[in-house]
Amino acid sequence: MSLIKLSKAIFTKPLGYGRKPVRIFKNPIDFSILRKEKWAIVGDSYKTKFLRVLSGSYLSTSPLSRAYPDSLNNSNFTVELLKFVTNGNWGYGAQNQSGGFTHLSGRYEFFKDLEIDINVKDFIASKHENSNIPYDPVKLEYLAECLDLTGLEDKFLTTLSNGQFRRARVAKVLYRDPTLLLIDDPFLGLDPVASQRVSNVLKKIACDVKNPTTVTIGLRIQDVIPDWIEKIAIVDSTGVVHQGGKSELRSELQRLKETFYRHHEEVKKRVSEQIQLDGRQILKKTWEQDPMIKMESVSVKYKGVPVIKDLCWTVREGEKWHVRGRNGSGKTTLLSLITLDHPQSWSRKIMVEGHTREAGSVNYFDANKSIGFTSPELHAIFPRDLSVFQAISTGYIVGSYIPPKHLSNLQIDNILNYLTMVELVDKKDIKFGDLSVSNQKLVLLLRSMINDPSILILDEALSAMTDEDVIKGKCLVDQWNKGCCLIIGHVDEEVPHCNKYIVMNQARNGIYEIGNVTK
């Protein structure tokens, strides 16, 4: 019997009183998932919509066209959908808003509010959600081990790194033992080792002989399909365009990939031409030889455990650094020393643009005037009700999410030009929250660049974006030549061209490595 069955199903999204609901997919859908099947739903943003259809998030025009037949024989039948990114607030946080991202500096605050700052094991076991799920220490220990969370169980959720937090969310959803588990972009923001671990765990529960969970994952066209996936559905705006066994669809997938890469070349050419037209990005500069950032023997420890050890690092104008390292290796910690979000930023061992960061010699706002910044944490807390234009304009004021009252003509033109370069100018009056996640991130990238910063810090700036938007973002950063750029990104395709790298390594007690990017 199928777990879920769609028969000529049409789904709509209500738009509010007096407005006609919109169709999610143009064509009616026929699709079913049988118990123990292992599906990958492949496509762009429509794969996410399709997973939402499966989880029951949209209305079907005929109630019987979407059925969960197995639920009739199984009183414990549950469907769980895990998405790491949504376009509402707290998209990166837990579905129910317990835990999740706060402002980066909140991570380092001494004061913890026990109502909000829950520890990892209680989060996984849903202890704070008035749920009736029993507390099972053995299961907790097992999941922590499988997902490399051992040792982190008693930490506050807000102190986890992005990748650790995402793994904790996977553990949370597995703890609930759903009958049908739907995960969109399961490997988003994970380093290669962590991705393999998550894949292994999903394989294990999907192939469990006694009590298998039926697992369906959402993947992008260019993603590698895990070996344990058996069936594939390719979706686009019309609905399911192909479905069948993995080997059956191999050549179709290959064809899609080729079209996709061809399309990319076209987008790249178009956006590069637009940037050239604007002209400002490509002004040739002669670089200052004085360091922009200099750290001399900087160390950071959490509860006695070193994350950064005796770091000596010099960043000069014109350099683009890829800040590398596994999840939890100290990359965000390093960048938060520069943005003054970390308590140990106030140190004479750190010099930025010729000024030491000694307490009393600099303040947060002056120091951040020349820094442009975007990160998953910023995206999670950024106000959704600003227009796209207003959202970018907040980049003119340090640490503010309130648009400036007065903008000069030059500032207005700058915003419009940037929007034109990435082909978003038509959306300038749309609410930030109504954009796709990918467009939101592109807008935050423009916001980070708008005030001509001399230090541009991009923490996973191009992750969770459509490939077209990744290309636009990369074109912008590749041609940006104002000062220095520090970039975190786990997936090579999402990292603009860099000429230097630094590898952070908490596992080796904070011992780091520095080098030149050769390719």
Ligand SMILES: Nc1ncnc2c1ncn2[C@@H]1O[C@H](COP(=O)(O)OP(=O)(O)OP(=O)(O)O)[C@@H](O)[C@H]1O
């Ligand atoms: N305030 C804190 N208290 C205790 N531990 C912390 C705190 N902030 C960060 N950590 C720990 O320091 C380590 C480094 O975290 P950081 O966020 O710098 O890693 P990262 O390299 O950016 O990881 P990711 O790729 O997952 O984003 C992690 O193990 C994290 O749990």
